Amino acid sequence: MTAQPWLRMIGWDCIMARGEDAPVFFEGNYAQMRLPRRVFLSWDNLSSFLRTYG
């Protein structure tokens, strides 16, 4: 993903599928809507995100 350096947060969707010995992945998603639920979940999480990315 060299051409997409902005893909810093990704949500991957997968399933443990019948007849498979490994997970089956449906897709990935740019996690722009999923991420805020984690960032702003607690003061501790927010502080950690600000220290890492702020």
Place this chain on the structure above:
Amino acid sequence: MCQASGLKGVGGVGVPSSLYERTLRLSEEEGERFTLLDVAQRVARCVVAFYWMLLFYPISFFWFLLRYNMLWEGNLVGVLLTVWFYPVLPLGMLLLVVGKKVIGMDGGYVPANPNIFFTPPKSPLAALLWDYYKALSPPFAQFLLNRGDSTAIAHSWWDHETHKDFWRAHLERVGARVPRALGRWCELEAGRWGVQWSYELKTEDIVIKVKDESNGVGDAFLLQGDGPGMVSGKDSVEAFFRDNEYEGKEALVLEWIRPAEGQEVHSFDIVTLAKPDGEIQLLTVIYWGDCSEATTTHTTRAGYCVDAAKEELTATCKWYAPGFSPMVPVRKQYAIGHKVPGIAKACQLSIGARRPCGSTHASLARAIVRTCAPPATHAHRECATPLSRRLLSRRARSQRRTSRR
């Protein structure tokens, strides 16, 4: 790192101070969620983050917000909101959300087919604050991680680069199994749409996915047979596309993947983060289960946090959305304590797929391929030489703006 778990190479797991461990612990100690106080605190954190970024990045944050708000609110409202209110933008956004409510528009992001993820809190005041939170949090979180990247802003609206072919190609690169592509609904020649088959369809049930949509928009789950809503053979699949107005929207015809023995209909949501130093870390693994329809986990009624090292559901995730806050386990065998073998491998593959091609971590990716790739069946070979790779290299994609998803 948690060496014994098979999670070698998955950053964040087993590191007490990591965001993964913090969020997992928070979930395991979870109290009541989506009360007025809980929602108000989330809003307060957004406001704190806003002033942090305003203080440290006053110009680039303004420039980002201007472009983001013009994209999401339209040019006029976006410019007025950002220019007029910038030092007190949270106040401006509150007025906008309330104004939308007053004139009957939805104040927050709602997809075409609302589901449990978009159910508001019960209290009207908490519901208003939740809409306000949903307006504040995405741009602030995006700037925190991506600053003002224009492509990232564009992708908050429409996945014109990161469509389904893009993800499938990156997953295949590290040996991850993806649903077989049986065919592709596309423009075969100017003005003529049809299915380009890459597999001799027999009696398979199929799933249709529009290439650049999300949230289940355009999805169809079709059983093989002669009954209503079923398809029997290639011609009826093509007829389905025509009858349901797919022309103009490229779509994949995929095999229908069913859950393993001993598992209910489910999916896992694995979120990975790239740190500024390039390390890829795991953030959360969430299990969506107890689905009211067998076709899609968009109908889930139960969400659990997964301990990837233990490969086990260890906590509820009532924090995720108001619809989950009153959640009680309906199917106890698929609740806390349920084992999910294979999730550690899924996390390894997710981390590997995020790493750039040819990076210094390529050896890990190769190792993952060796250890995780399924047997080289005909189906998998077919996935390994896909049309998707050719499409991935076709960079001249139009930058059209679609309706809000």
